[in-house]
Amino acid sequence: MPIDPRAPYDPNNIFAKILRGEIPCKKVYEDNFALAFHDINPQAPVHLLVIPKGAYVSWDDFSEKAPAEEIAGFIRAVGQVAREAGLVDPGYRMLANVGGHGHQEVPHLHVHLFGGRQFYAMVPQ
Ligand code: AMP
Numbered sequence: 001m002p003i004d005p006r007a008p009y010d011p012n013n014i015f016a017k018i019l020r021g022e023i024p025c026k027k028v029y030e031d032n033f034a035l036a037f038h039d040i041n042p043q044a045p046v047h048l049l050v051i052p053k054g055a056y057v058s059w060d061d062f063s064e065k066a067p068a069e070e071i072a073g074f075i076r077a078v079g080q081v082a083r084e085a086g087l088v089d090p091g092y093r094m095l096a097n098v099g100g101h102g103h104q105e106v107p108h109l110h111v112h113l114f115g116g117r118q119f120y121a122m123v124p125q
Contacts, residue, residue: 003099003107007057058107
C-alpha cells in the first residue's frame with residue numbers, strides 16, 4: 001500500500017527498526033549519515049537500498065527539511081555504496097519512489113541501487 005510522502009514519521013516502520021538493530025539486514029555500508037543493505041526482494045543481480053540515519057519519510061520530506069550536512073552526507077554515501085559495489089564502470093540505475101504514484105511502500109526515505117545487468121531505456125508505462 002503506497003504511503004503518504006508528507007505524513008508524520010512513523011518510528012515503527014521497518015527501516016527504522018533496521019536502523020535501531022531490532023531486525024537484521026544484510027549490511028554493506030554504514031557511516032554517520034547512512035546505512036546500506038541488500039533489498040530483501042531483489043529486482044536485479046545487485047539491488048541495494050541506501051537510507052539516511054535521520055527520520056525522513058520520503059525524498060520530499062528529506063529535501064525540504066534535512067540540514068545541508070545530512071543531505072550532503074547522504075548523497076556522498078549513495079555514491080560511495082555504488083563505487084564499493086563495483087557498479088560505476090558497468091553502470092547502474094538509482095531510484096527513489098515517492099508517494100502514491102511512485103508506489104513508495106516503506107515510509108523511510110530509501111534510494112534503490114540496481115546493477116549487474118543491462119536496464120532498458122526509460123519509457124512511460
Ligand atoms: P519502495 O516501494 O520504494 O518503498 O521499496 C521498498 C523496498 O524495501 C522493496 O524493494 C522491498 O523489497 C524492500 N524491503 C522491505 N522490507 C525489507 C527488509 N526487511 N530488508 C530489506 N529490504 C526490504
